[in-house]
Amino acid sequence: MDTQVLIVGAGPTGLTLAVDLARRGVGFRLVDRAGGPFTGSPGKALQPRSIEVLHDLGVVDEGKRPTPDAPYPSTVIIPQFRVERILRDRLAELGGAVEYGTEVTSFEQDGDGVTAVVGGELVRAAYLVGCDGGRSPVRKRLGVGFEGETWDDQRLVIGDVRLDGLDREHWHAWPKSPAGLLALCPLPGTDLYRLRAPADAEPSLEVLRTLVRARTGRDDVVVREATWMSPYRANVRMVDRYRVGRVFLAGDAAHVHPPAGGQDMDTGIQDAYNLGWKLAAVLTGAGGELLDTYEAERLPVAAWLLGVTSRLHHEADATQWPGKRDDETLQLALTYRGGPLAGVGERAGDRAPDAPCALVDGTPARMFDLFQGPEFALVGIGAQDAVAYVRDAHPYVRTHSVVDVDGHVEAAYGATEGTLLLIRPDGYLAAVTTDPAEAVAYLDQVLG
Numbered sequence: 001m002d003t004q005v006l007i008v009g010a011g012p013t014g015l016t017l018a019v020d021l022a023r024r025g026v027g028f029r030l031v032d033r034a035g036g037p038f039t040g041s042p043g044k045a046l047q048p049r050s051i052e053v054l055h056d057l058g059v060v061d062e063g064k065r066p067t068p069d070a071p072y073p074s075t076v077i078i079p080q081f082r083v084e085r086i087l088r089d090r091l092a093e094l095g096g097a098v099e100y101g102t103e104v105t106s107f108e109q110d111g112d113g114v115t116a117v118v119g120g121e122l123v124r125a126a127y128l129v130g131c132d133g134g135r136s137p138v139r140k141r142l143g144v145g146f147e148g149e150t151w152d153d154q155r156l157v158i159g160d161v162r163l164d165g166l167d168r169e170h171w172h173a174w175p176k177s178p179a180g181l182l183a184l185c186p187l188p189g190t191d192l193y194r195l196r197a198p199a200d201a202e203p204s205l206e207v208l209r210t211l212v213r214a215r216t217g218r219d220d221v222v223v224r225e226a227t228w229m230s231p232y233r234a235n236v237r238m239v240d241r242y243r244v245g246r247v248f249l250a251g252d253a254a255h256v257h258p259p260a261g262g263q264d265m266d267t268g269i270q271d272a273y274n275l276g277w278k279l280a281a282v283l284t285g286a287g288g289e290l291l292d293t294y295e296a297e298r299l300p301v302a303a304w305l306l307g308v309t310s311r312l313h314h315e316a317d318a319t320q321w322p323g324k325r326d327d328e329t330l331q332l333a334l335t336y337r338g339g340p341l342a343g344v345g346e347r348a349g350d351r352a353p354d355a356p357c358a359l360v361d362g363t364p365a366r367m368f369d370l371f372q373g374p375e376f377a378l379v380g381i382g383a384q385d386a387v388a389y390v391r392d393a394h395p396y397v398r399t400h401s402v403v404d405v406d407g408h409v410e411a412a413y414g415a416t417e418g419t420l421l422l423i424r425p426d427g428y429l430a431a432v433t434t435d436p437a438e439a440v441a442y443l444d445q446v447l448g
Helices: 012-023 048-057 080-093 137-142 205-216 264-283 288-319 384-393 408-413 436-447
Strands: 003-008 028-032 098-100 104-109 114-118 121-130 147-164 172-174 182-186 193-198 222-238 247-249 356-359 364-366 377-381 398-403 420-423 429-433
Touching: 003 012, 003 114, 003 264, 012 028, 012 048, 012 080, 012 264, 048 080, 048 264, 104 121, 104 137, 121 137, 121 264, 137 247, 147 205, 182 205, 193 205, 205 222, 222 288, 264 288, 356 408, 377 384, 384 398, 384 420, 384 436, 420 436, 429 436
Parallel strands: 003 028, 003 121, 028 098, 121 247, 377 398
Antiparallel strands: 104 114, 114 121, 147 193, 147 222, 172 182, 182 193, 356 364, 356 398, 377 420, 420 429
């Protein structure tokens, strides 16, 4: 093999997968046919669960209005180009890089790997992952359908602009303008505003200036520059398969959502986070059937979110104002309960929440810090002998014994003294049990 994993597309999904593989020591190539980094913000927000993922990958270290079980409890406005830059920087720290201007023009697979033409050269990889967007050439070459619909009457002009005349402390919207809706959102960490306006037009700087002037009714709000702009049509589509042999689809290549609810970037990041540890495990000896669980877990999530975002989009279209966001769009309550990797205990398959606690020597700790990293983790509430039993059977599992000083662990997990919490590398509960043999059996089954 020339590399273990060939990743096609260096947006948030491909970059997340590359960072996850790099920290696991898995060989990969990350290629993108674009000439350089993307500079726009089709996505402009991250939901709390995605920020938790970035925390685990080592690129976020501070919360926003934290609660004991959720250090990032609210949506963060951050443009897509900035998310990509953060991930590229982390990838560089881990010794990786994006190969821009490099296109995959064809590929074939057999029982042992994938042979692809990459930048005009033959490359042999164990697996290929298409993270190449809604028009995914990888998906098309696989012949996987992309079922759904395009709402032709839902046309927007979007763009990132510099302008004069508005403060940066508020979102600005004109939902009842006779000329049509206009929304301008300051993008934190930049001097840009994200512009959104329903319009059937090919965007240009003059078009954006005309829209702003007509829909604000003000001459003092002046667009000086547009760094990125695009027409947009609402699409609701997804694949019926995430995997064909040794080729996988992730992010927009597998599902595209209406913009309401801000889920596209998040769902792709979490696709990659789910797939990364499974690829690494199989490449280091786990059974290949583990890779089947990627589709089994992520396809239902994408289908559910398509329904949620479609409903929110129609509500916003009817009222010309975004609806209230709640737990269903924060992605903290998404679960893999009942799935192929849901192990022992009622909460197996749920997200593992954060919680303050202490190590047995009294050192203050937090659950998120204890299971941050690329391995499985076992946290015992007390239960030092049980923890040692699991550690002896699977030495590579990170193990901790903690004391639930203020009851936060019990509140978050329903876990009392003597409970063992086995946590997957992607931060979901594999088992909640008092029997260390059940944790060992789970690890034996999943990892071999």
